[in-house]
Amino acid sequence: MTKRALEESPSGCNSKDRRISYLFINNLSVIQKATTALERGCGSIKRSIESTAGPSLWVKPSAINTTFRSLTHKDDVFFVNKNKKLILVTNRISSIEKVVEYVHSTPNTIVRLIDSDIVTKYIIRDVETDFILEDIAKEIASQDILVSKIVRFKKKGTSEPIPTNLIDEIGKTNRSEIKIGRVIFQVSRFIENPKVCFKCLKFGHTQIRCNKHKRCSKCGGTHNDECTGPIKCFRCNEPHDVLDKNCTIFISEQEIITLVRTHDISFAEARKRVATGQSFAAVAGSTSTSKSVVSSGVQAQLSDLLLLIKSLQDQITNLAPQVSQISNLHEVNKKILDRCIQTQEDLDHQIVENKNLQALTDSQNKTIESLTNRLTVLESNYGFRSSDSPDPGLFHQSLDELNNFSPAISVDTDPGIG
DSSP, X not given: OOBOOOOOOOTTOOHHHHHEEEEEOOOSOHHHHHHHHHHTTOSOEEEEXXXXXXXXXXXXXXXXXXXXXXXXXXXXXXXXXXXXXXXXXXXXXXXXXXXXXXXXXXXXXXXXXXXXXXXXXXXXXXXXXXXXXXXXXXXHHTTTOOEEEEEEEEOTTSSOEEEEEEXXXXXXXXXXXXXXXXXXXXXXXXXXOOOBOTTTOOBSSOGGGOOSOOOOTTXXXXXXSOOOSOOOOXXXXXXXXXXXXXXXXXXXXHHHHHXXXXXXXXXXXXXHHHHHHHHHHXXXXXXXXXXXXXXXXXXXXXXXXXXXXXXXXXHHHHHHHHHHHHHHHHHHHHHHHHHHHHHHHHHHHHHHHHHHHHHHHHHHHHHHHXXXXXXXXXXXXXXXXXXXXXXXXXXXXXXXXXXXXXXXXXXXXXXXXX
């Protein structure tokens, strides 16, 4: 693998460039990335259809339906985000191909794949910093690992790289190691911190796209002068800075991102799970730090619940004999069902025997017909004629008379010639 000296950052780069260097791998087309993502576990693909001259050309529902109805499947979904960009959500390659072809033929429009939803991020540690990113990308590609981006971290505020790299692999995968050169490196999932706006101090966006008023991180106010009020987080109302990572709201946001990245679920589903767990954690934390106090109203409600449970138990006990009768009926029904099945089997067997008997009868009839035809042919060949039988009444002699029969003409038995 090629080595080279430490890279020097350009003099005009910003603080972010001094901390991180990127390598975007652009040899894969949008369709290739989408196909790979769907083949490797992604449930759907998000495509951003943008205009190079401002908002998207297709913002109104009527325009979207008219333009893309014939290009996409009926299950595909379109929506317009807050930046006036049209987003297509689909899991069909045919829809992606048709939309890409149409958008490329339209002036001042581009189509872009939203990579954050189709990649799995991994951290690779202890990689020597004098290995260039291009060689790392070639080594990874030789193992049939499709990567869209490789990031090398640097020390904050300096241009000195550190032996920690981040890769974005296309698809939902679950790797534990990656080979670079002749060394196998252990990898771990990368869970990013919540995205915080340093202008309005809310989650989910950055200050570049924020159009709200600037807030103070100490008191939560919108003043521009130095803060003199008490420190209080406007999210959780606790006495700490709003950017404190020990804030319960910040921890909840971190848990949401962890669930999304590790369980491949939506942010909405992750928020529901964290909200349920957070309420339980809040109760557990309050009971561990302070003495639990139960009001008389709560005690009365608990007593009512206990009475209701006792009543339900009595009803279940009374229903036990009926349950036993139902069980007996189930047994009887099962026996009847078995008898019906046996009867049906007997009928099916009798039908088969009847069919076999009918086939045998048809065969015998054909044999008889064949023999009859042969007899007819034989009679015609040998000239057999039918004749009437003699009448027995024409003969009146008795048996004795027939036995005493004498010739009517005398026969000369003397020798010689007369």
